[in-house]
Amino acid sequence: MDIRTPDWVKDAVFYQIFPDRFARSERVRKAGHLQAWGEPPAFHKYQGGDLLGVVERLDYIASLGVTAIYFCPVFQSASNHRYHTHDYYRVDPMLGGNGALREVLDAAHARGIRVVLDGVFNHASRGFFQFSDLLEQGQDSAYLDWFHAGPFPLSPYDDAKPANYAAWWGNRALPKFNTDTRAVREFLWDVAEYWMRQGIDGWRLDVPNEIDDDEFWREFRRRVKAINPDAYIVGEIWGDAHRWLMGDQFDAVMNYPFTRPCIAYFGAQTLDHRMNEASGTGHVDAISAEQFGQRMTEVAHAYPLEIVQAQLNLLDSHDTARYLSVVSGDHTAHHLALTFQLTYLGAPCLYYGDEIGLPGGPDPDCRRAFPWDDEAGWNHQTLALIRRLTAARHASPALQRGGFEVLHAQNDLLIYSRVHGESCAYVLMNTAKKSQVAALHDLKPGSYLDALSGQTVAVAEQSVCEVSARGAMVLTRV
Template identity: 65%
Template sequence: MSKSVHTPDWVKDAVFYQIYPDRFAKSSRVQKANNLQPWGDTPHPHKYQGGDLLGVVEHLDHLVDLGVTAIYFCPIFQSASNHRYHTHDYYQVDPMLGGNEALKELLDEAHKRGIKVVLDGVFNHSSRGFFQFNDILENGPSSAYVDWFHIHGWPLDPYGSGPANYEAWWGMKALPKFNTNTQAVREFLWDVAEYWVKFGIDGWRLDVPNEIDDDAFWREFRRRVKNVNPEAYIVGEIWGDATRWLQGDQFDAVMNYLFTRPAIGFFGSRSLDYEQVRGTGYEHIDTMDAQAFAGHMQHILTMYPKEVVLAQLNLLGSHDTPRYRTVTGGDETAYQMAVLFQMTYPGAPCIYYGDEVGLSGGKDPLCRGAFPWDKPETWNRKALDYTKKVVKARLSHAVLRRGDFKVLYAQGDVLVYERTLEGERAVVVINASTREQQVPLDLSGEYLEVIGDNRVRLNGQITMPARTGYLLV
């Protein structure tokens, strides 16, 4: 392990918001193609709905009002797919999103509002339309770029039913895998990483970085990015134990799915939709009681250095998973308890766009629905208000962002924990059962219950309504 582990200081205080660009918002300032799916239709694997970056600019005030301080974007570079994980040109923002000029405007406007911007870097594989791969398709063994990919024979078959004859991510012909043993490829990818940080982005989320099984590659990636901006955030998509990458010399943090699974299994234990779990990156989710949940959540805090723990991206769902409401069977109380826990647990919370207004959606692509700006009457206003309150609480109390975490009580369906920092203390009480509970509490006197903005007098216990959480300061 590196002697000193440092992660960006701003991340420790951040509230992230993940945006799927094609589905968040669209602006009349960006010229549109004709064959678009109507906004809000059932998401389709291949169809576009026309979201763009200027649409995001025009709705930044919604994010400010919510309390968001950082945006993590799914890929935005030129691509022939609505998700844009099939990169054609790593130096061009997709024209459908508004091009490089739109990203510049977005960065300027976001930064004016104190919002950081993190982009998705897809460096393990490209697309069939990527220039160097296309050159191989045109010129075969005579191409100057045959060593940019893993070619196993000729001819290549990128669209037919025969063997591809080249390595591709999970065998998907549309995603030819880079040969990162080739120095030119390494230099190309490192240059892309540097270029956009110089352009003004605040970090990279790395798509399937474990597929580039080369610590030296990622060490140099980090060195080059941090040389441009020492406070740039590097967060990897790792679904399990990420110790290998979190020694202080590769990534700052990872998408914390070790947080997500138990947050579904505990708060959604009575309504978990197992069918939504099957065939996803979750693989399997165990339902659990408070004691098991507390044990797991305490354990993952010990897996990595504290600098890493405070920078972990804690999410309740993403573009790769069913939405939280859907996987927990539509139980609104599960969402409320989960987002309260998310906002009061160590690490950087990340809201998946639309969760705050009640969006639902099953497995990919259904989890990638359009934000209903045109139908505000469909918004879950109670969820929006609740999310704003818990986000505001996190931003208002340093103890919730940087304090130590300790479980005080975990029995049945009741969890009590505290955060402490330099004499400041916050206590969270969550009753996940379907009945009112008398909960022993080592507190006496008057406290503010932040979510309800009520003063409560305590004398060694508290009466907790069913399926409810309190934040006491």
């Protein structure tokens, strides 16, 4: 089995952006009926973020140590989240249009930052031209076989009547494509190719398991990789993904099996079960250090190493409550989880605002506007922590590509190693509310720098060190 994933992903730090809520630019003409920036988000209201706002904040994004951006959908749509695609070849004018995406690509690439777009290929929208034709022409539509529709008439708005067409989870706003139709397949593959030729660096695929057709995705991969062999294809699969990770479909998936144990362990003392259960990640029970070490070892070996190194590791996203809110605002839990995320195997993905402690409950509250004008309200300790961690990761081949081995997991103390050739790193994490003494006899002797404190730690055969309460150390070879 010849499995190859993009080399750059193995060293990447991702940053997920929900465009309507990240930043506004004065260069993009605004619609007249917008929420004030920073008002509580609503399902159907816009706050007016745009892509040129992202361009104007790229230096800030780069300062986080970010090397890749994953955008939620940017194509024309009648929704603030833009998962209701109207035109797959047109960037939403509210975001600045195709020219704004061109500017994002050029400015990001000039800074060494890759750009991955969200591909919503399972379903379109009621405003999608071919579906509009179906609504107008009924069974005489030229696009009858583009959807799973009939008997007629269809009912796209009246919930009292059967919709009479297949839609994503029964949502009438999201008619499902009939990907058995050759014209539909060619259309979707052409969209993927078109934007690859414009210079994007990959696709995040929305609910790809609902296109239950391996050959569709194999051809998708062939066409995308023919344009850019280094393109990243990452699927939104919430559970076991072996079917799609055989080297012929996706490079990786959004690693929710990483997310749940991080909630269960680091958030064990402050976990808000009701919020978490409402957020998409489902019920989790608190787990011990031993259980966490065992679970994360399993996650590290769930797929071939080439794929594990490319997995997109996230603590939260636009689909879940923010991690900080799930743990009831416990910044120590958030900091421990971030430390683990940025020192574990795979590609860490920060959700915009997490770096400043932006809270948020389940959708739509997890999609709050970034508070650019309230820097005093930012959690600067979290911001500094992330910058230290990303700097350490970029400086250490072990933290980027090393294996993962648990050396100690007992009594709220976790120690693990990352080793890659001659490069090695060790992470010590204490989830207890009091400091603990850690024995370092499993570490290679030598002098290490703690990336979090900046202090040098000497390791010899009988060495011990103190790990602060609810704290961590990230030791890299000096």
